[in-house]
Amino acid sequence: MRKYLILAALIACAAQAQNRSGLEFASDEIRRLQASDAENPGMLWVDQGAKLFAQKCASCHVSMKGVATRYPAVEDGRIVTLEAKIRHKEAFAYESDELLALTSYVAHQSRGMPMNTKISEKDVEKGKAAYYRRRGQMNLACAHCHEQNWGKHLGAETLSQGQPNGYPAYRLEWQKMGSLERRIRACMFGLHAELPPYGSDAMLELELFLVWRANGLPIETPAVRR
């Protein structure tokens, strides 16, 4: 009996250390929705992105396979997200359908490939500090839910690890696609904390840390989340 208990504890420890995609915390219905390209509503944005890409990007770029696995990256000391990279030519508004469509289309081409950012632990120091810092009226840090209590319930929700590998994702709550930045802001809203503006340093640092932490998880764009 004791032997089994020790074994169970060991398995629990091993599982604790492992990165798990948000998909594993989703209901069966949501998993089915994500798995079927005919039913996944996020594919509408991927289609729209393909059209936009052909119009605006195809004169220079051909295949974007694998590109999304390398972003966000640090270029010349600055954090560059996939959104920022896409906006270098034409400054689409954050969360506009155009930007979401192009990001989804590019990220979709890397679906199933492991995230493979070349960020060092030093690059993510600031983001890491932000991740463990308490904030808002709720006085909670990201880590309180997504590191110490994932797998447990908050109301009817199962707390996930807060992994970014599915974004841009279709969230049922939003009834549309949304970026990782929007998702982070949604968490901040729940904490009654100040919402970091889109593309701000505070946002980018946190994003970089999340992506560094998720290295190795497969990209799922367009993922479906609750």
Place this chain on the structure above:
Amino acid sequence: MALARIDLPHAARRGELVEVRIVIQHPMETGFRRAPQGERVPRNAIHSLVCRYSGTEVFRATLSTGIAANPFLRFFLRATQSGDLDFWWLDDDEVQGAAQTHLVVSS
């Protein structure tokens, strides 16, 4: 720009039941939501959708605000001959949408 994804089997045998699935990009505004400044977001939902198979109406749906954004519909039809499937829909803003696909039927 109306965007839709239609899913059909690549080919069907004559007399076979074919599953047709369609997802349409549409906000399906209920008219009950309010924008950040407090003003009401006007209702805008797809209210009718028709599917014609080789010119004959085979499916019609009446939708309303209880249906989520980007509605997904699924129905079955009996394959009779190769032909076009034409979808057409209309929303509260009187904006029409259309999508087309082809069904190949072998005897």
